[in-house]
Structures are given as structure tokens and as C-alpha cells.
Amino acid sequence: MGSGIVAAEGGGFHAPGPGSFELPPVFELGGFGVTKPMLLLVLSAVLILGFTIAASRNAQLVPGRLQFAGEAVYGFVRNNLARDNIGSEHYMKFVPYLFSLFLFILVNNYYGIFPLLQFPSFSRIGFVIPLAIISWLVYVGTGVWKHGPLGYLKHATMPSGVGGPILLLLVPLEFFSNILVRPVTLTLRLFGNMFAGHLLLILFATGGAALLTSGNLLYGGVGILSFALGIGVSFLEMLVMFLQAYVFTLLSSMYIGEALADEH
Numbered sequence: 001m002g003s004g005i006v007a008a009e010g011g012g013f014h015a016p017g018p019g020s021f022e023l024p025p026v027f028e029l030g031g032f033g034v035t036k037p038m039l040l041l042v043l044s045a046v047l048i049l050g051f052t053i054a055a056s057r058n059a060q061l062v063p064g065r066l067q068f069a070g071e072a073v074y075g076f077v078r079n080n081l082a083r084d085n086i087g088s089e090h091y092m093k094f095v096p097y098l099f100s101l102f103l104f105i106l107v108n109n110y111y112g113i114f115p116l117l118q119f120p121s122f123s124r125i126g127f128v129i130p131l132a133i134i135s136w137l138v139y140v141g142t143g144v145w146k147h148g149p150l151g152y153l154k155h156a157t158m159p160s161g162v163g164g165p166i167l168l169l170l171v172p173l174e175f176f177s178n179i180l181v182r183p184v185t186l187t188l189r190l191f192g193n194m195f196a197g198h199l200l201l202i203l204f205a206t207g208g209a210a211l212l213t214s215g216n217l218l219y220g221g222v223g224i225l226s227f228a229l230g231i232g233v234s235f236l237e238m239l240v241m242f243l244q245a246y247v248f249t250l251l252s253s254m255y256i257g258e259a260l261a262d263e264h
Contacts, residue, residue, distance in 0.1 A: 013210040016202040021123055021195070040121045044107040048100070077102050077249065085253040086260065094256055097138060101131070102249040105190070109241035112198050113234055120241070123194040125187065132186040135252040140179070143259030152259070160263040182255060186248060193244050197237045204230030 025033030055070025063071060077099045082091040105122065112120035122128050143152035157174040158167065204226050211223030 013207065016199055016206060020199065020202055023119070036119060037121050037124050037127065040108065040111050040117065040119065041127065044104060044111075044121070047107055048103045051103075073103065074099055081246075081249055081253045085250070085257040087257060090260055094138070094142075094253070098249050098253055101135070101252060102245055105131070105245040105248055106242065109194060109245055110238070112194070112201070112241065113238060120194040120198050122190050122244075123198045125191045125195075128187045128191045131190075131248070132183040135186060135248075135255070136183040139252070139255040139259045142256050146260050155261075155263075156259075178258075182251075186251060190244050190248050193240055197233075197240055200233055201230060201237065204233060 023036050025035050026039060027034055051066075052070060055066045059067055074095075078091075078095050081102070082095045082098050085091075086094055108121035108127075110120075111117045112123070122131075140152070143155060146152070147155050153175075156178045157171045159170065159174065162170060208223045208226030208230060211219040211226060214220065214223075
């Protein structure tokens with residue numbers, strides 16, 4: 001797969017692990033190593049920009065295939081994620097961000113199943129953390145804009161209709177849950193799924209190759225089964241890749257909607 005892990009020294013099989021995601025630099029730029037995942041991130045920005053420009057250029061009342069595809073994705077994000085979770089008054093302000101976020105995660109996830117590329121960018125946690133921080137800044141900034149700094153802090157930590165000594169317990173828990181934990185859960189959910197899925201695909205591919213080249217007929221049969229299972233897992237992983245882009249964008253829109261709500 002994208003890691004280049006193979007059955008190696010002495011004919012032994014080296015099981016894939018976290019080291020499979022540590023790719024060597026493709027080239028050096030000013031003394032800084034540029035790796036494959038970095039190039040994939042840049043490529044995704046180029047692809048998304050090219051797609052959106054091509055889909056929106058010379059828009060017709062009766063759309064062509066590319067325009068239809070662009071409008072379908074845009075309409076899905078606008079109607080099912082932004083409007084349903086943020087509300088009709090403010091949702092259009094956030095559609096550009098959510099649309100870009102969804103496409104960016106989707107493209108980088110699907111790299112994991114394309115030949116030659118075969119590396120989901122967000123299986124590297126360092127690439128996921130900035131996305132989670134941006135979403136955190138967006139929904140916290142939205143809450144501060146709507147309620148003011150102290151007003152948003154109260155809104156995020158004090159449930160409406162609750163008072164008395166119980167607030168001594170609830171306020172720290174709500175602060176921890178709504179302010180501190182959310183970017184962590186956003187990060188771990190996307191990273192964990194992409195990391196585990198790609199690791200599983202590497203295992204089936206390299207394990208199957210090692211069994212097929214072992215010289216043992218029985219092992220060879222198991223190797224063929226391993227490849228077949230790898231293909232099945234690839235189709236399952238395609239669904240997971242879409243769902244993770246959807247869930248990350250969905251939760252971001254829900255957090256924005258909560259920040260704009262009048263009551264917690």
C-alpha cells in the first residue's frame with residue numbers, strides 16, 4: 001500500500017504498525033523534507049478548486065453532468081448539514097466553510113483507495129488537529145459574536161432552567177465537555193478511523209503477498225483469501241471514508257448551531 005511495507009529481511013513477514021505511516025521525504029525543499037501526505041494535501045486543494053470552478057463556470061438552467069455533481073454536493077451540505085443544524089437565519093454564512101470542509105476531508109480520505117496514491121492523508125493525526133482547531137475557533141467565535149465573551153461562557157456551561165448547588169458540579173463538566181473535549185473528539189474520530197482502516201488494508205495486502213510467496217500451497221490459498229478479504233474491506237472502507245467526512249462536517253455544523261442558539 002502507500003507505506004511500501006513488504007515481507008522483508010530473511011523472508012520473514014514484518015507486520016505493519018505505526019511505522020507504516022512514517023513515509024520518507026519525496027524531496028527536500030530548503031532543507032525541509034516534503035512527504036507524500038503533504039503533497040496529497042496540496043493536490044486535494046488543487047482538485048477541489050478545479051472541480052468547483054469547472055462545475056460553476058457557464059452554469060446553465062439545465063445543468064450538465066459536472067454542474068449537476070457540483071450542485072448535488074453543495075445542496076447536500078447546504079440543506080442537510082448547514083440549514084438543518086444551524087437554522088434558516090444564519091446558515092448561509094457558514095455554508096462556504098462547511099462545503100469546503102466536507103470536500104477537503106472527503107478527497108483526502110479517498111486517496112486511501114486510489115492506486116499509486118493509496119494513503120489517506122488524515123491517517124496522520126498532525127493533519128487532523130488543525131481542522132479540529134479551525135472548527136473549534138469557528139463555533140466558539142460564533143458563540144462569542146452572538147452572546148459576547150461572558151455570555152457565551154455562561155451559555156456553554158450553564159444549562160437553562162438549572163440553578164442552585166448543582167451548578168458547582170455541572171459548570172465544570174459542561175465547560176470540559178463543550179469547550180475542551182470537542183476538538184479532541186473531532187480529531188480522534190477522524191484520525192482513528194482512517195488510521196485503523198488503512199492499517200487493516202496494509203495487513204491484508206502485505207500478509208497476502210507474504211503467504212503467496214511462501215512456497216507453501218496451503219499458505220498460498222490463505223494468501224488468496226487474504227487478498228479477497230482486502231478487496232471486501234476496501235469497499236467497506238469507502239463507506240467509512242464518506243461517513244467520516246460527513247460526521248466531521250455534521251458535528252461542526254451542530255456545534256455552530258448550538259453556539260447560536262438562544263438557550264443551552
